[in-house]
Amino acid sequence: MAFWSSTSIFTSKVPRKILFMFTLSLSVTYLFYSLMSCYNSLQFPLQENYAYQGRLVTDETTFVTLREKLYSASQGLTEFTETERTTAVSTVKDHAEAEQRTVEWIRTQASPTKSAAAYHNTAVEKEHQEFSTTDSELRVNCTMDYGEKKLPQAIIIGVKKGGTRALLEALRVHPDVRAVGNEPHFFDRNYEKGLDWYR
Ligand SMILES: Nc1ncnc2c1ncn2[C@@H]1O[C@H](COP(=O)(O)OS(=O)(=O)O)[C@@H](OP(=O)(O)O)[C@H]1O
DSSP states (O other): OGGGSTTHHHHSHHHHHHHHHHHHHHHHHHHHHHHHHHHHHHHOHHHHHHHHSOOOOOHHHHHHHHHHHHHHHHHGGGGSOHHHHHHHHHHHHHHHHHHHHHHHHHHHHHSOSHHHHHHHHHHHHHHHHHHSOOHHHHHHTEETTTEEOOOOSOOOOOOTTSSHHHHHHHHHTSTTOOOOSSOOOTTTTSGGGOHHHHO
């Protein structure tokens, strides 16, 4: 009875040992998790930013980060070994060749005869000349702060809920693509505002 009394519980030898072991195991566990979190933050500093700095993770920032990552990955080819570089370069070449073959195949499917293809190309070129922005027009629309304001080189057209947003975001990932933040809805909602607004 006396063994479990409030005074003797801290003085008797057995509970003191148990208390010591308990405190020690708690300290060791705490130390272990502290070291683990330190290791993780060193290994994944980017995720750390998002998780702990309260940074607003919007679609925009996510895709911009992804794009930067992809871009730096392609820039970082120089840091690879010779074999890795050769493999990477040949993969890029393979992709380019496959893309070229696909484009040619689509062209031949779309215009089966050579004359039709030539006619198609001439028509496209003419259309391009008519609708593309000239250098003088561009100079008028240049500002020091925002760079050149150009008409788009590609437009995504789609019905509502047709997945246009997904396509836009997927294209935005490419380092050479500069896409608008939100869908501008020029042709269906803002047409009367004119091309100056659209640029
Ligand atoms: N690949 C693929 N497959 C199936 N569904 C897809 C795909 N990409 C986008 N989506 C769905 O398309 C919906 C958004 O389309 P939009 O971006 O055109 O929407 S909007 O009209 O511009 O608001 C949206 O559907 P809801 O979630 O029902 O709104 C997306 O989930």
